[in-house]
Amino acid sequence: MEKLKAFYNKYLKNYIVLLFVTAVVLNLIIETLARHSLISSIAFMIQSPLVFLCNVLMIWAVISLALLFRRRVFAMCMLSLIWLTLGIVNGVILSNRMTPFTVYDLKSLEDGLSIVSNYFSVTTLVLAIAGVLALVLAIIFLYRKAPKLKNKVNYKKAIAAIAIIAIGTFGAFQLAIRTGVLDTFFGNLAYGYRDNGVPYCFLVTWMDKGVSKPSGYSENQIKSIFEDGELGDDNIYTPGEDDNTDVKSKPNILFLQLESFIDPTLVEGLEYSKDPIPNYRQLMKEYSSGYLTVPAVGAGTANVEFEVMTGISVKFFGPGEYPYKEILRKTTCETTPNDLKTLGYSSHAIHNHRGVFYGRNKVFSNMGFDTFTSLEYMNNVMKTPKNWAKDSILTEQIMDALESTDGSDYIYTISVQGHGKYPTEQVIEDPAVTVTKAESEEQKWTYEYYANQVYEMDLFVKELTDTLANYDEDVILVMYGDHLPALDMTEDMMKNGSLYQTQYIIWNNFGMEKEDQDLYAYNLTSEVLDRLGISVGMINKYQQSHKDDNDYLSGLESLAYDMLYGKQYIYGGKNPYKATNLKMGVKDIKIDEIVKIGENYYIKGQNFTEYSKVSLDGEILSTVYLGPTILALKEEVDPEDVSKMKISQVEKNKEILSTTE
Structure with a gap:
């Protein structure tokens, strides 16, 4: 204990050193989450020390902003949380897909949230929410209990230290890019993250956008x-x-x-009871x-x-x-x-x-x-x-x-x-295709589920081609x-x-x-x-x-x-293409008649779906889908407004896709 205390007083009490050590630990955690292995993360650090160091410097540059605060430990933890969040989100994404987390996923956040229940169980989601609440409580506790400087912050020294770290980091990155230590083009995004580190690659997806202007463009x-x-x-x-x-x-x-x-049979080490496609x-x-x-x-x-x-x-x-x-x-x-x-x-x-x-x-x-x-x-x-x-x-x-x-x-x-x-346990009780050989039980159930979805897609392909074969127009x-x-x-x-x-x-x-x-x-x-x-x-x-x-x-x-x-x-200097007046659906959704039976209104019409909702002046009313030709209104409406009611197609997140004229 005395030795640890002496080590702390000699090295870690210096906040700049403490921040650097924290950056090293953070990068190890981020890479461990990405590779799903601490051993692989350590191997990356040993085999590619310069790449690892560049990523550490980037993290260090960001968390060094803690030097501007009296509550430096708290500020360091909050800034570290940004990097930890990056690592956790990337790790979770890589457990569900093969493409790592990029800045563009932030722009797809609403889309991602809309399908989160397809990937995670209710229990997992509840635990995740509980974890977030626990984190909020921990932040509040840390803010109250974390030490703060006895004296005021020397902003000149703090800003000078931050500037030196930032300039040094920028210089190191320029040198690493020019010497080929770091790549600037990723033919394979997953391999790019693997070889160049998560923090650097995430930054590249943020900074590098669009198609580059050609040299000598004219x-x-x-x-x-x-x-x-x-x-x-x-x-x-x-x-x-x-x-x-x-x-x-x-x-x-x-x-x-x-x-x-x-074709599932293209994957080595697996065998099936019959051809999935x-x-x-x-x-x-x-x-x-x-x-x-x-x-x-x-x-x-x-x-x-x-x-x-x-x-x-x-x-x-x-x-x-x-x-x-x-x-x-x-x-x-x-x-x-x-x-x-x-x-x-x-x-x-x-x-x-x-x-x-x-x-x-x-x-x-x-x-x-x-x-x-x-x-x-x-x-x-x-x-x-x-x-x-x-x-x-x-x-x-x-x-x-x-x-x-x-x-x-x-x-x-x-x-x-x-x-x-794809599930790692048995989900389909009576599958059309079974996996007869796999490396593990989890792999068996995962590929069995996938093979059966592909099998049904293959049946759809046959149904479609059989239908088109009899169509009276040429089709490719x-x-x-x-x-x-x-x-x-x-x-x-x-x-x-x-x-x-x-x-x-x-x-x-x-x-x-x-x-x-x-x-x-x-x-x-x-x-x-x-x-x-x-x-x-x-x-x-x-x-x-x-x-x-x-x-x-x-x-x-x-x-x-x-x-x-x-x-x-x-x-010739002008875009010749204009946006179309995109029609949602090829079939017209129509109201033929609105009738009142008892206290309820019923809307008779054509081509309704489960997403059809009665709307009035842009407001979506409580609607019950009874079939493709009839909807029931579950709200009271002024009889004078009945003629103004329309049908809107409303997606699961309440966005209106179209409304009848």
């Missing part, structure tokens, strides 16, 4: 990306004018993005197929959508960035829906999950969609044991979209059934998994050696020739349109004509910058 540089004459004499792309609209065949073009869908596997043999490299693993559905619909790689953006959460909230963008409008196509988005998730109910307007059918516009939705909508509902929704117009349709469907979190259906499931997979577990490859199929009902090849998500659409003889849209033209160029990716990145952040030289 009108001539952008116009020189295309060869003379490709975009007319002016080398400026004008929708319609610079497109070949004389297309003989205009089949309906459908994309089906399957949530977390992969027999129909998908047979379709891969009969139709054009191959591996699709996607930009996400374990999460990131919206970024796969973005790549497929725009032809732009999300790797051009900041690490972990979601264009749906950033630039596409502010501006319109060239997309497949906008491109196909020049050929007279109508465009529809379908998703059997919340319409506001990733802000799709707003973003899809900027992307050129005419309609968006989300979960709130669907009836008779079956749910998985983890409360995700099953995909079987989507066949009906796709057919409704096809039949909603007389002309050709572009339909982008996003499924959700395969979504995690492109199917693929959006990313690998969040099942703690590593590359050496995958038989194809990659965490970023799913499998795609280009199905059709009019006899297209089978042509197999591996593709990237951002050139999938251009390949499909090329096979159909369709060359519309500036990005699509570039993809089709320049994908084999040596400077293909740098040219694509320059076009992405010019289009989204620059002066739009490629369009």
Whole structure:
């Protein structure tokens, strides 16, 4: 005890030293939570001491602000709590998905909270709330009991010390980046966090946003990306004018993005009682197929959508960035829906999950969609044991979209059934597919649950293709998994050696020739349109004509910058795309009659769902869903106001998606 006291008096009584030691401990805790192993954290410190030190310096620089307060211990604890929160949140997220915590997750906080019950039990949530309350009480106790300086703070010395630490940290980071100790580009975000440390990587996701301005950016540089004459004499792309609209065949073009869908037999060390995806596997043999490299693993559905619909790689953006959460909230963008409008196509988005998730109910307007059918516009939705909508509902929704117009349709469907979190105990009592070989009991139940969701998704694929095979219009259906499931997979577990490859199929009902090849998500659409003889849209033209160029990716990145952040030289200086008046749902929700029986009003109409609510002057009234043609009002209303009542579709977090006219 005396030795510990002497050590404290000699070293730790100096607050600057104490803060540095605290920073070291904090970084160890943060990395332990990220790696789920103290041994791995210590190994990281020993094997990459300079990287570890840089992260410690960053933490030290922040908590050194405690020197400005008399209650330095309390201030140190509060500032340390910021870093601990980062570590805890990142650790929890990594236990449920394969992508680490980024600053963009803060912008998705509402979305995350809306599905938290799908990941955690009620008991866990109650314990978490109790933990937060206990923490608040601990903070109050610490504030009252923690020691404070007897004398006033010497602000000149404190500020000088903080400045020295900050300048030293900045200099160390500049040196580490220039010498390659720290990376500035993360091809794989998870590996980036692993190799460069959580604090530094989180900071990079905060500071590095958007597409970087190309070196030498100018009108001539952008116009020189295309060869003379490709975009007319002016080398400026004008929708319609610079497109070949004389297309003989205009089949309906459908994309089906399957949530977390992969072939479970590609994972080493597991065996199943029968093939989990027999129909998908047979379709891969009969139709054009191959591996699709996607930009996400374990999460990131919206970024796969973005790549497929725009032809732009999300790797051009900041690490972990979601264009749906950033630039596409502010501006319109060239997309497949906008491109196909020049050929007279109508465009529809379908998703059997919340319409506001990733802000799709707003973003899809900027992307050129005419309609968006989300979960709130669907009836008779079956749910998985983890409360995700099953995909079987989507066949009906796709057919409704096809039949909603007389002309050709572009339909982008996003499924959700395969979504995690995947249980580690038995949940399905009588599974269609059982795991017959696994490394542990937990792995058995986890993969058995996942395999059965995939099995049902495979049945949905068969139902959809069988239905479309008998449809009296030409249809091309492109199917693929959006990313690998969040099942703690590593590359050496995958038989194809990659965490970023799913499998795609280009199905059709009019006899297209089978042509197999591996593709990237951002050139999938251009390949499909090329096979159909369709060359519309500036990005699509570039993809089709320049994908084999040596400077293909740098040219694509320059076009992405010019289009989204620059002066739009490629369009003659003006964005040619306008936001659509996005209609939610393809079916009109109508009130036919309002009747009063006893003391209650009943609303008769068409296409009501469980999310249909009676509204009056923008206020949502207490409503009971009785069926797709009738609602009951459970509130008293002035008889003079009855004629003003409307029907609003209200999602689970009370946001109004649409209201009848």
